[in-house]
Amino acid sequence: MKIDYNFAFFDEGSKREIRRATLKAVAIPGYQVSFASREMPIARGWGTGGLQLTLSLTGTEDVLKVIDQGSDESVNAVNIKKLVKKTTGVLNTDDTNKATLIQSRHRIPEKSLKDKQILVLQVPIPEPLRLVEPSEYKTKRLHAENEYSGAWLMLFEQIMKYGNMSTGADHPVKVYDRYVMAPSPIPRFDNPKMDYSKALILLGAGREKKIYAVPPYTKVKSLAFEDYPFEVESFEDKECRLCKATGVFMDELIDEDTKETYYQCNDTSYCLDRLNNRN
Amino acid sequence: MKLDMVHDIQRTYRKVLNSMSRPGEIENIKNESQKVDIDTEFFNSTLVLMFMLLDAEVSFKIISNKEDEMTKFINQLTYAKSKELHEADFIFLLNDAKKEDIESTFKKAKVGDLINPNKSATIIVESEKITNEKDLTLKGPGIKEVNYVEVKLKGNWIEERNEKNIEYPLGIDVIFTDINSNIMCLPRTTQIFK
Numbered sequence: 001m002k003i004d005y006n007f008a009f010f011d012e013g014s015k016r017e018i019r020r021a022t023l024k025a026v027a028i029p030g031y032q033v034s035f036a037s038r039e040m041p042i043a044r045g046w047g048t049g050g051l052q053l054t055l056s057l058t059g060t061e062d063v064l065k066v067i068d069q070g071s072d073e074s075v076n077a078v079n080i081k082k083l084v085k086k087t088t089g090v091l092n093t094d095d096t097n098k099a100t101l102i103q104s105r106h107r108i109p110e111k112s113l114k115d116k117q118i119l120v121l122q123v124p125i126p127e128p129l130r131l132v133e134p135s136e137y138k139t140k141r142l143h144a145e146n147e148y149s150g151a152w153l154m155l156f157e158q159i160m161k162y163g164n165m166s167t168g169a170d171h172p173v174k175v176y177d178r179y180v181m182a183p184s185p186i187p188r189f190d191n192p193k194m195d196y197s198k199a200l201i202l203l204g205a206g207r208e209k210k211i212y213a214v215p216p217y218t219k220v221k222s223l224a225f226e227d228y229p230f231e232v233e234s235f236e237d238k239e240c241r242l243c244k245a246t247g248v249f250m251d252e253l254i255d256e257d258t259k260e261t262y263y264q265c266n267d268t269s270y271c272l273d274r275l276n277n278r279n
Numbered sequence: 280m281k282l283d284m285v286h287d288i289q290r291t292y293r294k295v296l297n298s299m300s301r302p303g304e305i306e307n308i309k310n311e312s313q314k315v316d317i318d319t320e321f322f323n324s325t326l327v328l329m330f331m332l333l334d335a336e337v338s339f340k341i342i343s344n345k346e347d348e349m350t351k352f353i354n355q356l357t358y359a360k361s362k363e364l365h366e367a368d369f370i371f372l373l374n375d376a377k378k379e380d381i382e383s384t385f386k387k388a389k390v391g392d393l394i395n396p397n398k399s400a401t402i403i404v405e406s407e408k409i410t411n412e413k414d415l416t417l418k419g420p421g422i423k424e425v426n427y428v429e430v431k432l433k434g435n436w437i438e439e440r441n442e443k444n445i446e447y448p449l450g451i452d453v454i455f456t457d458i459n460s461n462i463m464c465l466p467r468t469t470q471i472f473k
Contacts, residue, residue: 057292059289144392200296218421
C-alpha cells in the first residue's frame with residue numbers, strides 16, 4: 001500500500017502547534033514550553049522530540065545532517081534521516097559546514113556552528129530537577145520560584161561522595177541567569193559550546209512533551225562551585241588513532257587482541273574530513 | 280499565484296524564527312505575501328502570519344476601527360476564537376489603530392504567570408516602516424553586541440512594553456511587520472535603549 005504523506009510528515013495543524021511552542025521557547029531562553037507532542041513512527045525516547053522540531057522546520061531548500069552520539073551512520077541517525085528525506089526530499093549531508101539543520105543526539109559537532117544554522121537536540125529528560133523531585137507539578141513551581149537548591153545539592157552530594165562533580169553528561173546549566181536547564185545528555189565537553197553560540201539551539205523532548213531553546217549569543221553557564229570549578233573531560237596527551245586530532249572529544253576503545261587502549265574522534269564526520277584533507 | 284499553505288508558511292516561519300532568535304534582524308516575506316489573493320484591509324504579511332499562527336487551539340484579538348468585521352472574517356478563515364484583550368494569545372494591532380489603542384494594548388496584554396510564562400500574549404503590530412536606522416538600540420539574548428532598529432509607530436509603546444516586561448520571565452513578545460512585508464521581532468528578553 002502506498003501512502004502519500006504530507007510534506008514533512010505532519011499535517012499543518014501539528015506543525016503550527018510545534019512552531020508556536022518554539023517561538024515562545026526562543027523568547028524565554030531555557031524555559032521548557034509544554035506542547036502537544038505527536039505520535040511518531042519511531043518509538044518515544046528515540047528522538048521524537050528532535051524529529052518533531054526538525055519536521056516543523058524543514059523546507060525544500062534545507063540541507064539536513066543527523067548525528068547520533070557523534071556518528072552520522074548509526075541506526076538512530078540513519079532512520080531519522082531517511083524519514084525526513086522520504087517525506088520532504090531534502091538533501092542530506094555529513095558535512096557540518098554544509099548543513100542548514102543539524103539534528104543531534106548527545107553531541108554538539110566539533111566544527112563550530114555558523115550563524116544561520118539551527119541545531120536540534122534530542123532530549124530524553126528535559127527536567128534538570130527530575131532526579132531530586134519526581135513531581136512535574138512541583139518542579140514547575142520550583143522553576144517559577146527560581147528555587148534550584150535541588151540541582152546544587154545533587155552536585156554537592158557528588159563532590160561529597162566522589163570528590164568531584166561526577167555528571168558524565170547532561171551537566172545542568174543556567175541560561176540567561178534565570179532558568180536551570182538540562183542541556184540534553186551531551187558530554188560536559190560540549191557545554192561551553194552552548195555559551196554565546198552563533199547558531200540557534202532548539203531542544204525537543206517528545207515523550208515528555210517539552211520544547212526549549214537557547215537563542216544565539218545567550219549566556220549559558222554550567223553550574224559549579226567556587227572551590228570546585230566546572231571542568232570538561234580532559235583528553236590531554238591523547239590523540240585520535242586515525243586522524244591524529246587532539247583537543248577533541250574522543251571515544252576510548254580497547255583492541256580485543258592486544259588489550260591495548262586507544263582513542264578515536266567521537267565526531268566521525270570531523271575525523272573523516274581531516275583524513276580526506278590530509279594531503 | 281496562490282499562497283502555498285505548506286511551503287510559503289514554512290518559509291515565513293523560518294524567517295520569523297530567525298528574527299525572534301536575533302532581535303533586530305529584519306527579514307522580508309514579500310515573496311510569500313504577494314501571493315495572497317484575498318482582499319483585506321490590512322497588510323498581506325499580517326495575513327500570512329495569521330495563517331502561520333492561528334487555528335482552533337488559540338485565541339486572538341483584533342485592534343482596528345473595523346474590529347467586528349475583521350474578527351468575523353479571521354475567525355471564519357482560521358477557526359481561531361476571538362477573546363478579550365487581556366485573555367488573547369495573539370493580538371493583531373492593525374495599521375489603522377489609534378495611538379491610545381496601541382498603548383492600551385501593550386498595557387493590557389497578558390504576560391503569563393511564573394509557572395507558565397509562555398501563556399503570554401504575542402502582539403503582531405502593523406507599523407508604517409521598519410528599518411535598521413540607528414534610532415533604538417537593542418541588547419539581550421540573540422544579539423552579539425547591539426542591534427539598531429527604527430520602528431515607525433504612534434504612541435509610547437516602548438515605555439509600556441518596558442513596564443510590561445519588568446518582571447522577567449513574565450512579559451510579552453512582539454512581531455512587527457510593515458507595508459513592505461518586513462518582519463522584526465522583539466521577544467521579552469530584548470532591552471530597548473533610546
